Amino acid sequence: MQRMAAADAASYWMSERIPNDQFLVYCFAAPSISVGECAQRLRAWAQRVDDLCLRVHDVPAAADRPYWVRAAPTRDQVRVDTATRTWSSLSEEVARLIGDPLVPSEAAWRLHLFGPVAEVPTSAPGEVGVVAVLQISHALGDGRRAARIARQLFTAPPAPRSGRTGSGMPDIVRDAVTVVAGAARFPIEFVHTLRRGIDAARAAGQGNQPERGYPLTRLNTDPGPRRTLRVLVLDRHVLTASGHPVAVAVLAAISRALPEYLEGQAGRLGVELTVGRSGESGARNNFRNVGIDLHVDVDDLDERARLIRAEIDAARAADADPVRVARRRATEATPAILARWGVRTFDLAARPETVTGVTVVSSVDRGAADFDLDGGKVLFTTGFPALSPLQGLTHGVHGIGDRVAVSVTTSPDVMPDVDRYVELLGRAFAQGRE
Secondary structure, eight states: OEEOOHHHHHHHHHHTTSOOOEEEEEEEEOOSSOHHHHHHHHHHHHTTOGGGGEEEEOOGGGSSOOEEEEOOOOGGGEEEEOSOEEHHHHHHHHHHHHTSOOOTTTOSEEEEEEEEEESOTTSOTTOEEEEEEEEEOGGGOOHHHHHHHHHHHHTOOSSOOSSOOSOOSOHHHHHHHHHHHHHHHHHHHHHHHHHHHHHHHHHHTSOOOOOOOEEOOTTSSOOOSOOEEEEEEEEHHHHTTTSOOHHHHHHHHHHHHHHHHHTTOOSSOEEEEEEEOOSOOSSSOOEEEEEEEOOTTOOOHHHHHHHHHHHHHHHHHGGGOHHHHHHHHHHHHSOHHHHHHHHHHOOTTOOOSEESOSEEEEEEEOOOOOOEETTEEEEEEEEOOOOBTTBSEEEEEEEETTEEEEEEEEOTTTOTTHHHHHHHHHHHHHHHHO
16 A cells, blocks of 8 residues: 555546546557457456556545555456547547546556457558447546656566555555544645745745736637547657757648647747656656746747757756746645645636646657557557646657657547648648658
8 A cells, every 4th residue: 555646636636627638649560460369369368457456545535645556457347448439539438538538546547458440540551450449537647657657568577566466454444544644744744844944935926927828819718528530650869860859840840730720820839748757756757847938929930949959958957947936836735635735726707817838748759669459560659748728739649660659639619620631731841751
């Protein structure tokens, strides 16, 4: 039994109000065995991945943060769909899955296997593949950790994992133990929160510039329950031919496509970029979101990309700013009952004047393309960052081997003409290669 870190508990509690499950999509060439047999092997392999043998235990009355407890994977956590599909119809099915979020206190992940799937991007005409969709609670890990979990699942060791996978303690006993522990922590954490809050206030008063925001656009509206998904698969070497990293090249393309799509309805434009923190952390979610200006007023596209890259570098360096460090320390010390109250009372209907970015971009390199699914090589991987009441458009940037997939997640209520935006984005990538 392990107590959640503050960042992971916040992600878990927020998921009850804004579903934030991650959907890691891996597309494979046709395996040498049936999809059903693949599922049987993956069910067995899941028992050898420590992070896939966990579920959440809620502490009564939020007297303490939730705990991770051991739980053997169940048969139902690996689901098989053998209906013949195209890539387009599969995208519609994944969009439907987004509307069926996990209950991490019952299961913190699910794996969906689809096959055969025709018309897969990058496949030759007439070829079919198998698509694995790992649906995983964000509390269980951020994008980097989730990618490691997926890799472990597809490359599980042949020997069984040592140790028990059962919970080991009746829930009623666990409830009593965790409530007592939480009550004992409360006065200490409360005092630490006050002290660290004072430190944060002092640091904030030393002349730091406030973070800027961007005016809301028609994309910054409640997307409703429906989702629309699109994916562009690109060659990594072509994408980075200009000398800029993948994330910079993608943001530069967005800086061309987005103003054209909005047809001049917005002035300054920026994105909310997820940036992974360096160094060891006790939290499974070790990242922060930063605003990156797209510099759409700069006509020279190469100069615009250089400015975007400088912004990303500066945002990474700013994580060590004393104000941010002090605020993190105060948040980490906040007693669970107060943190839980804050999440519950947060007004999701409030409309601020500005947002950190008019769209969200999440970028994760998922490593080498050095594994397969029972003989079917991995072709590419993608994912679909969650929408929120203020974000009706998100982008995922996911690389594996020499291929990078850029996904677009939106809603027909926000972008009824999503294919027009995807066309503009594809054209921007093509222009970047010229």
